[in-house]
Amino acid sequence: MNFEAIRAIYGFxxxxxRRTLLQSVVSPVISTSLYFIVFGAAIGSRIPLVEGVSYxxxxxxxxxxxxxxxxCISNGSFGIYFPKFSGTIYEILSAPVxxxxxxxxxxxxxATKGMLIGLIILLTANxxxxxxxxxxxxxxxxxVLTAVTFSLLGFMIxxxxxxxxxxxxxxxxxxxxxTFLGGSFYSINMLPPFWQAVSHLNPVLYLVSGxxxxxxxxxxxxxxxxLAMITLFLFVCLATLWWIFKTxxxxxx
Numbered sequence: 001m002n003f004e005a006i007r008a009i010y011g012f013x014x015x016x017x018r019r020t021l022l023q024s025v026v027s028p029v030i031s032t033s034l035y036f037i038v039f040g041a042a043i044g045s046r047i048p049l050v051e052g053v054s055y056x057x058x059x060x061x062x063x064x065x066x067x068x069x070x071x072c073i074s075n076g077s078f079g080i081y082f083p084k085f086s087g088t089i090y091e092i093l094s095a096p097v098x099x100x101x102x103x104x105x106x107x108x109x110x111a112t113k114g115m116l117i118g119l120i121i122l123l124t125a126n127x128x129x130x131x132x133x134x135x136x137x138x139x140x141x142x143x144v145l146t147a148v149t150f151s152l153l154g155f156m157i158x159x160x161x162x163x164x165x166x167x168x169x170x171x172x173x174x175x176x177x178x179t180f181l182g183g184s185f186y187s188i189n190m191l192p193p194f195w196q197a198v199s200h201l202n203p204v205l206y207l208v209s210g211x212x213x214x215x216x217x218x219x220x221x222x223x224x225x226x227l228a229m230i231t232l233f234l235f236v237c238l239a240t241l242w243w244i245f246k247t248x249x250x251x252x253x
Contacts, residue, residue: 005097009105013079017113028067032121035063036128051218056129061212062184064118072114072147073171076154079106099245110151139214145230152237178204188220
């Protein structure tokens, strides 16, 4: 394993984040703070407790998950797509660096950036609502598994994308609806039975529900099932990536 190559790719990606702090960190934090102001304070003050938790506190795990998914996919996809777009990917391909090391460098950096922003939002949320974490170990486990899984998904999107429109297709048109309809802002127990059944087809529901359970001990689905779903999704992403490289696909356009 070429750890120097992994460190170089990882360091380059993290340095790019430091050069674009306004876009990479400040912008998502401000956007999420607006959610807290509008939904948590303005609207939440008019909504009774949701399963024994104030509405502002109830939506906090969903907002963190919404940001985490978007940031990990965007960072993972853009990190590998931009070298393809600019032609600098050939410098990596001509170096003695294995595909595994390339994946570890880019995916590791994308997951790290997503988790850092998620942690900043968690700290920011404390200024707006009272938050408790009943199961800190499970919270960290859900947090890390989700970040790594969706960074892998973003990496595969970056490999597949042939232009910027395709690059933004899933992060902009697929992930937000799934997250908003996955119980981020409500409990699916509030829905009629038919729509509850439909909601169980949404994979994001299991992520949000398990993450919320780690905070308050309340969940729309069994937390063990939530953990199993995110673990399954991780293995699916790993298997898909292995198949992509096994079939001879390369990172160049």
